[in-house]
Amino acid sequence: MDRLSNTVRPYAWGSTTAIPELLGTAPTGEPQAEMWMGAHPGAPSRINRTTTPLDHPLSDLIAADPEAELGAPTVKKFGPRLPFLLKILAAGAPLSLQVHPNLAQAKEGYEAEERQGVPIDAPHRNYKDANHKPELICALTPFDGLCGFRDPAETADLLARLDVDSLKPYVDLLHAHPEEAALREVLTAVLTADPDEMSHTVHSSAEAAARLGGEYSPYASLAHHYPGDPGVIAAMLLNRVQLQPGEGLFLGAGVPHAYLNGLGVEIMANSDNVLRCGLTPKHVDVPELLRVVRFEATEPAVLRPEASPAGEELYDTPIDEFRLSRYTLAPGAAPRELTAATPQILLCTDGTPRANDLDLAPGGSVFVPAGEKTELTGTGTVFRATVIA
Structure with a gap:
């Protein structure tokens, strides 16, 4: 690695x-x-492998021998x-x-x-x-x-409480139309509005959001960073996470x-x-x-990550191009076996774990070619990135 x-x-x-x-x-x-x-x-990340020039781009290494680095299943599926x-x-x-x-x-x-x-x-x-x-x-x-559109009725109520006259047409649209049409019409109206009129709407909405505080505080902050930007109003259509x-x-x-x-x-x-x-x-x-x-x-x-008996905590997503999991290594824990037929990047975010013979520190990372025997020891937190091939 x-x-x-x-x-x-x-x-x-x-x-x-x-x-x-x-x-x-x-x-x-x-x-x-x-x-x-x-x-x-x-x-591209750069590596220091003894068989290549020092400070060699990972992209060049992969291009030189894709199957050796990525494994045949990964190359067949993703190129x-x-x-x-x-x-x-x-x-x-x-x-x-x-x-x-x-x-x-x-x-x-x-x-x-x-x-x-x-x-x-x-x-x-x-x-x-x-x-x-x-x-x-x-x-x-x-x-x-x-992330994602909030229920239109809830957004209508949020906008109405700001009590800004130029937002009232959006409130009416969100109440009057089916969900898809309401969201489409309001986002279109916000992004195609006259820039000067929208700038005034954003300014008035930001002042109202600052007075109300609480759930409105993020919108006042957005307007501070992006004064007059229609994205401030568009952001009010979305869920806060x-x-x-x-x-x-x-x-x-x-x-x-x-x-x-x-x-x-x-x-x-x-x-x-x-x-x-x-x-x-x-x-x-x-x-x-x-x-x-x-x-x-x-x-x-x-x-929230799903733990396996082997100590891997997986963030399950419907995507094959990536697979992200986490290992939390407690003092005295048994070594974790990570050998895989796919390429891996291991990233330390806490502690002093060890990947094979390489010591890791927070922010440190390694690339593991497909098929290379890999073992984690020590203490700390390591994220494992790979693919489903």
Whole structure:
């Protein structure tokens, strides 16, 4: 197995302290948003294997011999690439309100933009690849987010209590129409409203939310970070989710969501396809967004890991591209056998565990090629990322 050297992405919404505290390093004063572990071309992990040049990208190693690194079943099912990307995510400010396409939508959108000749790095391009991007976040600290549409009647009541005149048409729509039509019409109206009028609505709504406090506090905070952004009103259509450490949340295709604050382990299919609803200065393609969003009220299902007799705690999701589990190693515990026919990334988040002959510390990670005998010992917490092949 190989110890990984990973890139930390400095997105503006990142916490300045959470990742340094995990790694035991001094803060730089700059935001540190995501630490990527995997073979994504945007920031592949690097390894120091004696048979390769030092500081070698994991993506190059896999490309040189996919079956040796990933195993024949993984290559047959997903092709010669690592199907997932693992991250440490540290939100110090809200991320953009967004959705991800399903696999068919991603392929269709990618091929359409390729035919149109849209450069892959163009800021107005929606589809960077032809893959879907289901994802799972597991909280390491209390973690705050928004996920899925709230029941329209409940949203109507929430908006009505703000007592803002320009919100009243949305309240009427949410009460008068069937669920799907109500959600579609209100989100469309919010995202296509006159910018000056919407800016005034956001300002008035934020003032009212600050006065009311309580469940309204997140919306006042969103408006502080993104003044005048229609995403502030769109966010009021969604469920608020507060995860405790160890709890997870799975996000499938078409489900609008945003992370607000907290530190977590995130895993996703190896894609970069994002359609944004707001809370961002980046491109918002309203027609394409409306094509992808699932306009249905949902109750967010908070995941708690299911323990096996072998000590593995699994976060069960309906996705084959990734499989995330956790091992909590107590003092004196028997070694945990992790040998698998699929590739693995092991990530330490607490304590001083040992993977074979490699000592791990919080934030430390290793890549395990398919079939390599693997054993965990010591004490601490280790997340295991692999695939179902």
